[in-house]
Amino acid sequence: MTAPEPDLRRLRHFIAVAESGGFTRAAAALHLSQQALSSSIRQLEKDLNADLFTRVGRQVTLTRAGQTLLSEGRVLLAAARTVAEHVEKIGASTAETFVVGHTPALSGIEAYTILEPAIDAFPDSSFTLRQLYPADLTSAVLDGSVQLGLRRGVVPPDDLAAAVVGYHRVRLAVPSSHRLAHRRRVDIDELADEQIVLWAPPGASYYSDLLVGACRRAGFEPNYVISRIQGAATVAAPLTTNAIAFVTSAAGPAMDERVQVIDVHPTIQVPVQALWQRHTVSAVREMILTS
The missing domain is CATH 3.40.190.10 (Periplasmic binding protein-like II)
Incomplete structure (x- = not known):
């Protein structure tokens, strides 16, 4: 048996009801009568052979099928908009x-x-x-x-x-006045007594978790500070924190030679x-x- 295909207009109606929590607000937002909106949802349920809402008086809650359709339906509508925009641009050359x-x-x-x-x-x-x-x-x-x-x-x-499209090698960026600045390579366990700069707390960022995990595997709990400059080049972080930053920049001088980028051992690769x-x-x- 061929699986049913949701009507995009009715799907948009369903999402409006689900997001607004009821038919009254959704009907007003869609500029439809409540009767027309209710009829559209009933037809969608018939098309998909599934109850999408549990109705108690004027209150509606999503069924498990409704929760699935809300998640997948948002993606489908977004894709439909993208396809329409793409075709329109091609048609208009x-x-x-x-x-x-x-x-x-x-x-x-x-x-x-x-x-x-x-x-x-x-x-x-x-x-x-x-x-x-x-x-x-x-x-x-x-x-x-x-x-x-x-x-x-x-x-x-x-x-x-999603897919991983590459890996970048992680290095250390230190202020040029730092005791490690003259080194070509640093073992990661040498950072045990150093302050490290991160851009987000561990647990809030995959990148932070990866870097903290590398320190822990080396046998120490990193002493870290969160950078107060967000969105700037990561290699600039040592200038405002005086701490060591993990970066993916090439080894050598950076930031008008105020920062030195050094290889770290063992090698750390971070995905994109x-x-x-x-x-x-x-x-x-x-x-x-x-x-």
Whole structure:
């Protein structure tokens, strides 16, 4: 038996009721009568052969089927909007702009390097890079304003597709006046008595958890401080904290030689995870993911 396909208009009605918590507010927001909205939801339930709401008086709560449809339906509507916008641009012969968001943990240079194969392969496409904080990044990918998100981490997102697209080597950035600044390589256990700068507390960031985990495997609990400068190049952190920062910059002098970047042993590799809308296709994205 062929599985039923939800009507997108009715799906939009269902999501409005689920998010507003009732038919009255949803009907007003949709500029529909409550009777028309109720009829639309009943037809959707009939189409899907599932009860979506438990109704007690004027109160409605989602059934398990309704909870599933709310999660999957949001993704489906977002994908439908993206497809419509893409087709409209192609129909109008509008040049495609591929928007890539990246978190502050990745530099613009690192993001560009990941995109470079697609930039070379699609000379008629324009590319825009936007720096976004992690929560804003996932929201922008889900609503279609960003076609591809790049972040540090391998946490499976609930509503998005994801894949690891590369790894970057982690090094140490220290103030040029620091006792370790003259070294070419530092063993990580030598940081046991040093203060380390992070950009988010452990437990709130995959990247922080990875770095703290590397310290713990070396046999010490890191003494860390959270950077008060967010969104700037990570290699600049030693200048405002006088602490040691884990960075993915090349070894050598940085920040007008006020900072030195040093190799750390054992080698630490941090992944780059790409995020994109499920139920969509993109030749540009496929080039990035497979290069």
